[in-house]
Amino acid sequence: MTATLQIKNLHVSVEGDDELILRGVDLTVKQGEIHALMGPNGSGKSTLANILMGNPAYDVREGAVLLDGENVLDMEPDERSRAGLFLAFQYPVAIPGVTLANFLRHAINARMKADDPESKGIPIPRFARMMRQKMTDLHIDHSFAGRYLNEGFSGGEKKRAEVLQMAVLEPRIAVLDETDSGLDIDALRIVADGVNALTGPDMGALVITHYQRMLNHIKPDYVHVLYDGRIVESGGPELALELEEKGYEWIREKHLALAEV
Ligand code: ADP
């Protein structure tokens, strides 16, 4: 069955605050589709990513998020992952002493044990083989798996770790928020190459980005523009080109003109 992530009339505020950041977002992402969510700074892109990740700093005021009809908002982060959602965290803290390989093996084992309490987890040789294959496919140097998670990682290396995690967990739908600062072109490229390598019939993606240039590397099937907490434009790849050419100002003008009618 094709996995479907449905965001319906989603209204979100900061926890305990009445002011809405998202004011009715509707978006459906299916396995096999690449959607880009773009928008100016402050439009609410990261807030949407945070809600999908289950960040308790935000409140859902109205609306729903469903994966194959199941309420995602009721699920713990690990349940979301087991249901087939991948939510790229930026892992702000380094974990000295835990290698990337061990981190990923534990993630797989935790998932196997949740599915079957009797499971002994993935045998290490099988895990090692899989890791080598995935790293080869993604052009990641094999020594990378032996590094301590995020310790001293550059922006690009953090992105590499994120993409490798996505490859290993094999999500049905991946959500990636490319935060608007500190990502150089190499880091963007790593994410783009990873998304391109992993998407296909088995994976759908919602790529959240401020950068039009991201879409020079990822070819989205659909492009949406978030403005002031709502999706105000949706289209195909040509919409990204239009944004590239004209910036976000015309969106603002169009939105203001509509608000006056
Ligand atoms: P984007 O990712 O599109 O730049 P954000 O979702 O980060 O936008 O922010 C949207 C708006 O919500 C901004 O005005 C921002 O200041 C506000 N906001 C987001 N998160 C918080 C928070 N935790 N506390 C207070 N305000 C927030």
Ligand code: MG
């Ligand atoms: Mg953001």
